[in-house]
Amino acid sequence: MVLAGGVGGARFLRGLRAALDPATDRITAVVNTGDDLTIHGLRVCPDLDSVMYTLGGGIDEERGWGRAGETWTTQTELAGYGAEPDWFSLGDRDLATHLVRTRMLDAGFSLSDVTAALCARWQPGVELLPMTDQRVETHVLVDLDAGSRAIHFQEWWVRYRAQLPARAFVQVGVESSVPAPGVVQALAEADAILLAPSNPVVSIGTILGVPGLRDAVATAPAPIVGLSPIVGGAPVRGMADRCLPVIGVPTTAEGVGRHYAARTHGGLLDGWLVHTGDRADVPGVAVEAVPLLMTDDDRTRAMAQAALELARRCRDA
């Protein structure tokens, strides 16, 4: 059982899938949906899609998100109409996913139903569950146009490249959200709960913000092992260094480990993997250093194996 965001979570899951035996081992991934947005009338789930495309062999490996061999014809035409917003590009291949999803949601299906239907095509080999079927959206409080404004996370991330100083992240709707069907049971039955090396604030943090999910993690019998997304004092990918300071967490492997281990997340951490050469002192948590760069499939699989072994040792301890 893995809690995961987008690109980093997707790659880690591919490594984990390679490290396990598909005949006997089952992987459930609970994926962040706080980045989801409605654009040009279509419901887009960036993290779920990154994970689905990556595990289903459809991802653009270079970019890390979106479809391989993507084209942008419709997007160019939308620009021809002056359609707003113009800072989020939808690829022609990717569009079909959003059309199917939006139509199903409009027909009354839940995001869980939709995700299962889309995965029937992609066969990710991992059970993908949205963290919740309710609409939860991360908004970012920024100073803009001489005033304080809350903008959608994607606007902050994509349009402003996370360069606009954030005062706070607000997960709109999270407090009244409940875990998607299957999430609580999967947590209760898991042999190990892994926190993928995803953004600790707007990916893992958002997932753990769902009240019933946070509780299910805190009471799960399985050991909880996290993988640091911070290597050598900087995020391996993405802009976690723009997010961590906002919640007062240092951009270090130790800072994130301590954050996960702290009471705010129910003291949830049993084991913490940091990158070779990094140090982290996290009271009450077994810390190990292994290579954490997902530069190829072998390295990523080894990293997943290390996480599983640390979880085993935590369970046996």
Add this chain to the structure above:
Amino acid sequence: MVLAGGVGGARFLRGLRAALDPATDRITAVVNTGDDLTIHGLRVCPDLDSVMYTLGGGIDEERGWGRAGETWTTQTELAGYGAEPDWFSLGDRDLATHLVRTRMLDAGFSLSDVTAALCARWQPGVELLPMTDQRVETHVLVDLDAGSRAIHFQEWWVRYRAQLPARAFVQVGVESSVPAPGVVQALAEADAILLAPSNPVVSIGTILGVPGLRDAVATAPAPIVGLSPIVGGAPVRGMADRCLPVIGVPTTAEGVGRHYAARTHGGLLDGWLVHTGDRADVPGVAVEAVPLLMTDDDRTRAMAQAALELARRCRDA
């Protein structure tokens, strides 16, 4: 003022625009919306789009519908998901139009508003008005799967190539529809009302099925001149020969002329243009034979000029 369907109406309007002086002459086209459908959650208006793309220079001239240089990436991906229906293809360029339209309709704008917004990009040089802002859909009563069924016009036309015998056409919603804003006024103020050489049953017939519109045509002071879509006993384009027998009208220039002139349409015809060599005896209507094949711009412009001149003579008579 022109009543028009899709491809034939679009080409005729281009000829009419060429025949008139844009500085002094205003053209309003009232376009059939009975072919409109919702597909993959998107509202598609085939006739309005054919006219808009043709007049705006975006049409695929070869095919007569859709965008020039079109690609079908999203459609291929929709097929990858097994998304139904699979018999109506949306091009990648075309898709942007439907996304903008659907989003505006969902936001509460009328189809008239949407059409004006789309035309702000395409600058057709003609005021395009949908026949109505209400949802009117032509359904076709057919024998299928050992029973009588009503299917959407597009399913009959595109999926079954109009080869499935039609028992009747039903314009669902038409009786409670009202003309779109501007239509009644344009009819009342027109110097001439032209019936484009479009399908007399499912294009012009549907437009004239809107009660307030039919009444406004019948009481308009301007002469009404039609152009026969039937040349040498067969439709120039499309499958009007599959539609006319259903309403008991012969597939001849005379048959269609008499149909338009009959009491069912309020005896609306003053002049009727048939193709050189065709004959039509329509009591009380001035019939003229001129070349009616829209094979190039010059011929189409000449045909529009002939219609305008016939209208002038009817007015002066």
